[in-house]
Amino acid sequence: MLEPRDAQDLRQLVADAAGGGGKLELVGGGTRRGFGAPREASPVSLAAIAGVVDYDPAELVLTVRPGTPLADVEELVAGEGQMLAFEPWGKSGATIGGAVAAGVAGSRRVTAGSARDHLLGFSAISGRGEAFVAGAKVVKNVTGYDLPKLMAGSWGRLGAMTELTLKVLPAPRLTVTLAATGLSPAAAHAAMACALGSNAEVSAAAHLRRGITLLRVAGFAPSVEARCLALPGLLGSHCTLRRMDKAEADPLWREAMSGEALAGGVRWQVHLPPRQAPALVERLAPLGADWAMDWGGGRVWVALDGHDDQVRAEAQRLGGEAALVGAPEAMRAAVPAMHPRATGVVALEQRVRRAFDPAGVFASGRFAEDAHADQLPA
């Protein structure tokens, strides 16, 4: 594992690779390396490029280096009564750079946005071995192309970030989970859609296969109490809500946002129009799938062994898409991690990748479209 000490070191390393036909795989905490095909590239750890550069709570802006552990960042902002509103989650050792590069978001994403919505600016080394910046260190900015959107969720294929500027927000003073039990997938979806579409301002909504539906109500105490009182009336009598204490609710939310607890060796993350979530799980459950719904049904984690084509095909049929997030190595080598896109979009992505990385330094072979990238016409 290559371990550059600082941004200058990293720049040199990338420039050398670009000049010499080398391939690099950028690694944060290494907690999500099971996503994608086996690589043919030298891993580069960004762990040493770490630390807080600037944090001004009153400006709602935090600048950190990519190797900073996610847990440290969350502890820092929590100390000021703030949060990363996109609720990034990860295993122990996950870094902020990795979470943003992977576009990770938790249950709050449905109302607060994803990593893309909170990355205000960055410094990076492009695949040309050049340092550049984009975005800015203020919360409102439209100067130049919004490259932070491109960088979030790019899985380190455009450049190596050396600094990230994130928008932080006040953490809610009180968070309450209201839970219903025994709802069918269709009834749970209806309850979540009703809650998210009401002015009771539910910030997250999830449903677990064993029949637990979770609604999160967060904010200032008087408001939370009023909304918790209003919700049962909005949802109707067939849905009985009980207040769940934090110790019981937190692990359930973690299950819903990470899909970690699902039973099965092959795991998928399906993004689809929320109204299609019940149809998806009703189709896959008879095949033996385990599943969990987050984002009011807009994200469904699925674990299903032995029906490799089925999940992606069903997701596609329902207007959504499926990412292969966990599988044995042989399957990951054969099945693309990301849902295939239309030809025109693939070509456009290819040209955009080349705009950052003309020599394919970061085309590590992790993603199927990278392997064939250089055969596409320019």
Added chain:
Amino acid sequence: MSIVMPAPDPETLAKRERIIAAMRAIVPGEGVITEPHELRPWESDGLTAYRQPPMLVVLPETVEQVSAVLRWCHDEGVKVVPRGSGTSLSGGALPLADAVLLGLGKFKRVVDIDYDDRVAVVQPGVTNLAITQAVEARGFYYAPDPSSQIACSIGGNVAENSGGVHCLKYGLTTNNVLGVELVLMDGEIVRLGGRHLDPAGLDLLGVIVGSEGLLGVVTEVTVRILPRPETARAALVGFPDAEQAGACVAQVIAEGIIPAGMEMMDRPAIHAAEAFVQVGYPLDVGALLIVEVDGPGAECDHLIGEIARIADANGAVTTRISGSEAERIAFWAGRKAAFPAVGRISPDYYCMDGTIPRRRLPDVLRRMDELSGHYGLGVANVFHAGDGNLHPLILYDANNPGELDRAEAFGNDILRLCVEVGGVLTGEHGVGIEKRDLMPEMFTEADLKQQQRIKCAFDPDLLLNPGKVFPTLHRCAELGRMHVHHGALPHPELERF
């Protein structure tokens, strides 16, 4: 009038008749405008100091027509300037003498509304406000609310990544768009995103939003709609000076409150607004804050009390809390009329749009005052205080020789000041032509080249909306050059563009 647009291409001008014939073959009937007196209304957008009649105007009605127009222009090397409603304040839709102006105004249809999934699919010519009007009967609305929302189109909002007074809490356009249908300069139609969150692959949608019409022409937009908050309340608070008002804003946020809107006006803006709409703004204060909270009644009642307490602790000399919807609207009336109000006290005004770190506000206002003295031009300030987005209005009279140039120079100095204190050139109006030549104040050559390589990935012949955003348009082949290290070019067999 210091901004120079690219010189018209004589070859293109010489084949105007052929271009007109080709456009008429694609868009029959009234959709092609060519007569000089009919081109006049299209000669500028919201940045009215700059005017240029287009070579011709094409108003397609279908995506197939948009695609055919772009493909023909691409093959013939003819430039195209896309236009929504023409309300851009940065000259984003300023025509070129040798370009087709492609108006999307006929794309007026709301295609679909899905209340369960909380999305609306609309054509780009639908106005921002019309989206809200289409869904409000069911208790929903579209959150971004630029001040021109009655006229500006959602396609233009996507191009400019428009904001509004509520964007600290609800985000800009980019945070509220799920997908687009986009036509590339070569006529190819692609769909980015859709009706679900976080699609696979690179976030191309994220870079399309705010790309100022340089990357593609949007022909359909899928937006998120939100449940209308149950209620809203506002506080109108006067302070002796901007420093105390700024401290109040900082403490509101430090106490964990993200108001739906938090606006500041300085003394000249307060006086102009009050003279215009007479809503009872205090005239003996140096700065006025409007703080609005929205949500459940219990939340608004609680927070408005907290805000009054914080205002008091920061030296407020007058505090009024809205007791009715009529009173809340009256608080806003002056702020919403601030631009026309300033238009009454000065023959012309020039609206700026920088963002600064909020803590630098007193310093920036003081130095703006010095600049005002230096240039001999007045300035009134309205300010999205929550997110640090300044709108200084520079007062001038275009009939006085040299005053427009002085106003522009003053404006440029203000934007340089914004960058110097850690801010940016534009918070929501876009770069367009207006701030194009200031881009190097904020970005290095390497930064700008990296951005322009994105342009090359979408439009390698630089035919779409040229002359905007980038101070220098490098040829894409030149930008594609690699530094050769140790004499070895990777993949020498590959064509580089």
